[in-house]
Amino acid sequence: xxxxxxxxxxxxxxxxxxxxxxxxxxxxxxxxxxxxxxxxxxxxxxxxxxxxxxxxxxxxxxxxxxxxxxxxxxxxxxxxxxxxxxxxxxxxxxxxxxxxxxxxxxxxxxxxxxxxxxxxxxxxxxxxxxxxxxxxxxxxxxxxxxxxxxxxxxxxxxxxxxxxxxxxxxxxxxxxxxxxxxxxxxxxxxxxxxxxxxxxxxxxxxxxxxxxxxxxxxxxxxxxxxxxxxxxxxxxxxxxxxxxxxxxxxxxxxxxxxxxxxxxxxxxxxxxxxxxxxxxxxxxxxxxxxxxxxxxxxxxxxxxxxxxxxxxxxxxxxxxxxxxxxxxxxxxxxxxxxxxxxxxxxxxxxxxxxxxxxxxxxxxxxxxxxxxxxxxxxxxxxxxxxxxxxxxxxxxxxxxxxxxxxxxx
Numbered sequence: 236x237x238x239x240x241x242x243x244x245x246x247x248x249x250x251x252x253x254x255x256x257x258x259x260x261x262x263x264x265x266x267x268x269x270x271x272x273x274x275x276x277x278x279x280x281x282x283x284x285x286x287x288x289x290x291x292x293x294x295x296x297x298x299x300x301x302x303x304x305x306x307x308x309x310x311x312x313x314x315x316x317x318x319x320x321x322x323x324x325x326x327x328x329x330x331x332x333x334x335x336x337x338x339x340x341x342x343x344x345x346x347x348x349x350x351x352x353x354x355x356x357x358x359x360x361x362x363x364x365x366x367x368x369x370x371x372x373x374x375x376x377x378x379x380x381x382x383x384x385x386x387x388x389x390x391x392x393x394x395x396x397x398x399x400x401x402x403x404x405x406x407x408x409x410x411x412x413x414x415x416x417x418x419x420x421x422x423x424x425x426x427x428x429x430x431x432x433x434x435x436x437x438x439x440x441x442x443x444x445x446x447x448x449x450x451x452x453x454x455x456x457x458x459x460x461x462x463x464x465x466x467x468x469x470x471x472x473x474x475x476x477x478x479x480x481x482x483x484x485x486x487x488x489x490x491x492x493x494x495x496x497x498x499x500x501x502x503x504x505x506x507x508x509x510x511x512x513x514x515x516x517x518x519x520x521x522x523x524x525x526x527x528x529x530x531x532x533x534x535x536x537x538x539x540x541x542x543x544x545x546x547x548x549x550x551x552x553x554x555x556x557x558x559x560x561x562x563x564x565x566x567x568x569x570x571x572x573x574x575x576x577x578x579x580x581x582x583x584x585x586x587x588x589x590x591x592x593x594x595x596x597x598x599x600x601x602x603x604x605x606x607x608x609x610x611x612x613x614x615x616x617x618x619x620x621x622x623x624x625x626x627x628x629x630x631x632x633x634x635x636x637x638x639x640x641x642x643x644x
Contacts, residue, residue, distance in 0.1 A: 241396070245396065266375050273364060309335050315328060316328060325379050329375050389631045392631070398620065399624075407642060407643050409610035414644075416599055416602050416603045417603065434582070437578065437582050442569055445565075445569050453566065460555050464542075470495065473529060525540065
């Protein structure tokens with residue numbers, strides 16, 4: 236198997252084509268040589284025109300000089316292949332010769348009549364040489380159309396090489412971007428790790444721990460008090476019966492009942508220490524229950540009366556409410572200490588940084604995902620294009636071939 240690098244391919248392939256199509260290239264070279272000779276003959280012929288220089292007036296001589304200079308200039312502009320023979324260079328030569336004939340005719344129409352009589356022999360010589368060139372042009376035209384098509388197809392494969400350079404560049408750029416994104420991601424993750432560590436350390440501060448403990452203690456105590464006040468259903472029933480005018484009770488504080496049903500602990504904590512309104516409410520509720528005016532089930536009614544009596548007898552709720560207020564005072568005190576040293580501000584600042592860096596990390600991860608798709612797509616495209624290209628080259632050179640494409644990573 237022949238293995239050639241992308242950088243070496245151009246020279247390798249040109250040499251192969253020259254070897255494979257040696258006969259055609261040799262014919263083309265001979266045609267080019269014949270054309271070059273004819274062009275030289277035309278330039279030499281132009282010098283022959285000046286034999287009659289003495290017989291020309293100044294105006295005719297000026298036209299002759301113009302005619303000679305323009306023809307020689309047009310000949311110099313003909314694209315004659317010097318080193319490389321290809322369909323492209325042969326086509327350019329053919330086009331140049333066609334253009335040359337057009338320009339010679341245009342120049343001759345304007346200039347030759349002014350000195351035609353004096354240079355009859357030279358005009359015949361020029362006509363003879365240009366006819367020979369025209370025949371050679373026809374030979375070149377026929378050769379390109381009939382003999383060079385297969386070579387053209389082989390040469391056209393060379394035009395695919397820039398695509399491999401572009402794909403390689405795309406792959407290398409994608410990989411470079413990926414590496415940069417990965418490095419940036421690592422930096423962001425490291426900073427996020429630091430912020431999270433700082434956040435955990437702040438949240439472990441003794442004041443936050445005290446605040447947490449106080450709140451847990453408060454929560455548990457509220458559950459205990461709520462359990463002691465397990466007669467809300469009876470109060471709701473009482474409230475409804477009063478609103479429907481089914482019960483008429485003197486000195487009944489309806490707003491107090493509504494607030495109590497909504498948040499009993501909040502209402503009791505606001506009341507004075509003797510809980511006058513609360514005790515009055517319990518007395519009235521117990522009396523109504525004993526007279527069975529709320530139509531509660533017997534077991535529910537008796538359990539509610541029992542709860543009311545228990546509150547009156549052991550008075551535990553008074554102690555619970557006292558403890559509740561003490562815990563709240565501890566919570567307020569701890570909050571003030573936290574505020575004094577700025578713990579909340581530090582915590583909020585770290586949380587904001589975490590949010591910002593988390594968002595940046597999401598963007599980078601999206602960039603990585605997108606660029607990785609591009610990278611894999613370019614790699615797959617390079618693989619497919621190279622495989623197809625190698626098969627085409629193998630068909631031309633008649634042996635197994637591998638195009639080696641190195642990447643800079």
